[in-house]
Amino acid sequence: MRQLTGVISDRGSKYAVSGAPAASQGDVDAVLKDLKRAKKFAKATHNTWGVVLADGSPLKGDDGEAGAGMVILRMLERAELHNHVVIVTRWYGGKHLGGDRFRHVQDCVRAYLEAYSV
Incomplete structure (x- = not known):
């Protein structure tokens, strides 16, 4: 498993991607x-994920962060990455991020794709 921790920190929330x-x-x-x-990932507020299988079937999980799995899926489809799950982890910092949370999910996936050239 590949991981990037400390990708984003905003208003107390912290993000990682695996x-x-x-x-x-x-x-x-x-x-x-x-x-x-x-333990730190088990205690995370959200572990959202997405994967596009080789046959094109999309699978996703929002883990309470509504819509985040779809954001990950769209990016994996654009990158034409199949059979590779990407998980964006968020530790909630006490302040709502509104729409910024989707931008942070995108930034995490982008960082992962760039770092590992998958």
Whole structure:
């Protein structure tokens, strides 16, 4: 699993992004389970994710951050990245971010794609 921590900090909320190969829902579940073995990720407010399978089927999870999974999916589709789950983690800092939260999700996915050239 690849990770970038401390990608964004805004009004107390902190963001990280992780990813790994995943060719099925079972693979995604295993990656999420592995990620949450680290206590700080298990205690995160949201672990949102998206993956586009080789056959083009999209899978996503918002984990309480409504709409975030779709943002990740759109970016993975544009990048034509298949069978690779990307997870954006947020630790809520006490202040609502409004629409900025979607921009932060995009920035995290962009940083991941650039850092790992996947």
